[in-house]
Amino acid sequence: MERGRPAGRPPLTERRKAATRLEIAHEAVRLFGECGVAATSGEDIARAAGISPRTLWRYFPSKEECVRPLLAAGLETVARRLRDWPADRSFCDGIQWGLPPAADPPEAASALRMLIRLLPGEPGLRAVWLQVHHDAEPVFTEIIAVRTGADPADLLPRIKAVMLNGALRVAAEEWAQRSAEAEEAAAAEALRQALLKATEGLAI
Numbered sequence: 001m002e003r004g005r006p007a008g009r010p011p012l013t014e015r016r017k018a019a020t021r022l023e024i025a026h027e028a029v030r031l032f033g034e035c036g037v038a039a040t041s042g043e044d045i046a047r048a049a050g051i052s053p054r055t056l057w058r059y060f061p062s063k064e065e066c067v068r069p070l071l072a073a074g075l076e077t078v079a080r081r082l083r084d085w086p087a088d089r090s091f092c093d094g095i096q097w098g099l100p101p102a103a104d105p106p107e108a109a110s111a112l113r114m115l116i117r118l119l120p121g122e123p124g125l126r127a128v129w130l131q132v133h134h135d136a137e138p139v140f141t142e143i144i145a146v147r148t149g150a151d152p153a154d155l156l157p158r159i160k161a162v163m164l165n166g167a168l169r170v171a172a173e174e175w176a177q178r179s180a181e182a183e184e185a186a187a188a189e190a191l192r193q194a195l196l197k198a199t200e201g202l203a204i
Contacts (some may be wrong), residue, residue, distance in 0.1 A: 006159045021059055024049045028066035029111045029118075037122050039062070064124035067115055071129055074112065075136045076145070077166060082143050116176035133169050137161050 027048040046056040140161035
């Protein structure tokens with residue numbers, strides 16, 4: 001551990017890399033929204049982010065993968081929140097706190113909303129979205145197992161993790177679609193209701 005660096009905090013170089021990855025994601029979403037995915041090249045994204053194409057390809061294997069940090073950010077926030085959520089309080093309350101997702105900073109929520117709206121017509125982006133959620137399942141399984149005292153390898157916490165993960169995905173898609181025609185409060189309520197319906201059987 002570096003002397004003088006708070007325990008658990010990533011090294012400065014890792015934080016810089018994460019910031020660069022997120023900046024690339026924002027530029028990719030902006031260009032995908034303005035020009036379409038097919039008409040946007042990796043070189044276009046690199047130019048917009050102020051980096052070389054070679055650097056871009058070191059971070060991401062494809063142009064569609066450039067959006068992964070933005071898609072993963074919301075799930076990572078939920079996971080961090082649930083790890084620290086009191087055992088005597090509803091799990092769903094922990095998920096709902098601070099909705100809608102990625103609202104801080106506001107531009108992150110706007111970019112995420114635009115990106116999720118692109119998913120139905122862009123198989124490459126949707127594949128990344130589904131993979132991000134697939135990768136999150138072991139994380140949620142571990143959190144649920146710790147909370148319930150179960151073995152992470154048991155069937156029940158794994159099934160509950162899939163239910164929770166699916167609820168978050170559908171709720172985020174609902175939030176993104178509704179917010180185009182509703183105020184933020186109404187969009188957040190739509191997300192809250194989706195989570196309540198989808199997680200009412202979790203019993204955690």
